[in-house]
Amino acid sequence: MLNPLTILLVTILADAIAMAVLYSLRRAKIPGVGYWFAANALAVVALLGTALQGHASPWLTHVAANVLFALALLLLLEGCLRFLDRETRPWPAYVGLVPVLAGMIYWTFVAPNFNARVALVSAYHASLYAALGLLMLRGRPANRPRYSFYFLASVALLLCVGHSTRGIMYGFHLLEQTNLTQVSVPNIVFLALGILAPPFLSIGVVMLAHDRLAERLERLANVDDLTGALSRRAFLEIGGGLLNASLRTGMPVAIAIVDIDSFKAVNDTHGHAAGDEVLAHFAAFVARELRIGDVFGRLGGEEFGVLCPATTAAEAVVLLERLRTRFAAAAPGDLPRGLRYTFSVGVDQLRSGESLAQMMARADRALYAAKAAGRDRVMTA
Structure with a gap:
């Protein structure tokens, strides 16, 4: 024993x-x-x-x-x-x-x-x-x-x-x-x-x-540390899943590529710390205003992406335009260091038989068109 x-x-x-x-x-x-x-x-x-x-x-x-x-x-x-x-x-x-x-x-x-x-x-x-x-x-x-x-x-x-x-x-x-x-x-x-x-x-x-x-x-792998938005890798992974679901169900999926206007000037004039505050402020505002189910991620630098399930391109334009209008009406006290800044958006919708990269490329071209047209606006491909 x-x-x-x-x-x-x-x-x-x-x-x-x-x-x-x-x-x-x-x-x-x-x-x-x-x-x-x-x-x-x-x-x-x-x-x-x-x-x-x-x-x-x-x-x-x-x-x-x-x-x-x-x-x-x-x-x-x-x-x-x-x-x-x-x-x-x-x-x-x-x-x-x-x-x-x-x-x-x-x-x-x-x-x-x-x-x-x-x-x-x-x-x-x-x-x-x-x-x-x-x-x-x-x-x-x-x-x-x-x-x-x-x-x-x-x-x-x-x-x-x-x-x-x-x-x-x-x-x-x-x-x-x-x-x-x-x-x-x-x-x-x-x-x-x-x-x-x-x-x-x-x-x-x-x-x-x-x-x-x-x-x-x-x-660390899935969330951008500065802004709290999804990392590029996580955003693309979720986007791939949404596209697969769209192919099975036939439901539309829209994407918006969002870019802060003249962000380099913010860094050059006010310093990178102010730039980081602008990025964090912008991401918090967008995440707060989006609908439940929308996917928000940082693609790199001052560029962000929004995936909108069960949403057409026209409906996404309305959503992003409403967001842009609300942002423009923000009081100076709500802005980082009182800096007034704007953003531009390119929007497109998934088409039959295409990849996420192809849809993003068209939305990106729409974003460049919005920049060329004077910035601070939402445009579709």
Whole structure:
């Protein structure tokens, strides 16, 4: 039969490995990682204290070890809250540490009762695991993959069931023991469950951290950092999908190539910082004014693209002309540094059997025609 002390030492090793992995993520500045690292550090100290039962003071091996382990789990929960951008703190859980501490002292020194201590700690752990599981199920962002959230939720809820069972069995004296390191089949089973908790919880939070890194990489690849518009690559990829859908359904698709007029003069006269402000201001205005379903991206420099599904060229002209009119009516205080600027637009519609590049080329020619006609206008091919 496995020795409980061996199980505790293996758990300590698993926590130490998790700390090393989490420490490697510190530069990524992912919310919650600091809490998760601290949780594993406290768990290592708590487990070391537990392993010293019979060789050190009960204040360390019983009271401090159990309270630190409960605090470690609480920090894990708080790290998940920070990861999900929740600013609220789990104050009821912090308050719950007080009766845990009081109960550990009372049932260790005043009226020694091993079963009562186990039932108390198990109840606290079960409540935190339940909170963690529900947080992961309810807090998952709608635009992210489910796997890492469901994995951590499943682990937390399984541990909740395990600790609830343990608390009931010891609390109602279905099991009788005198200490945690006592060799017995039920104790080995519950300790085996305990050994799975730290590595699986650590795997779960590391998966969350890597999902956040993947999200950042996806954003860098798909979103222009300065303007918040789609990158050229993402815009063309979505455009290809819209064209394929149009071929299947027969619905029209229109495109508008939009260019800020005399943008070089803005950079030359006011500096590139002012130019960046103009680009960001313009992109924010266009994104705010477009319809739901329209696709907006930065094609390069001061040139942007708008894809309008289920829209003819004539309807796109009306949409872009309305946008141009509203922009022209903007108050000086709403403009970056009070700079008044305009934009020109070339519009065209998908024709049978052509590619996105061909449609864009015609819209681009319409844009040059708008520039040649005096700028600040919308023209079709």
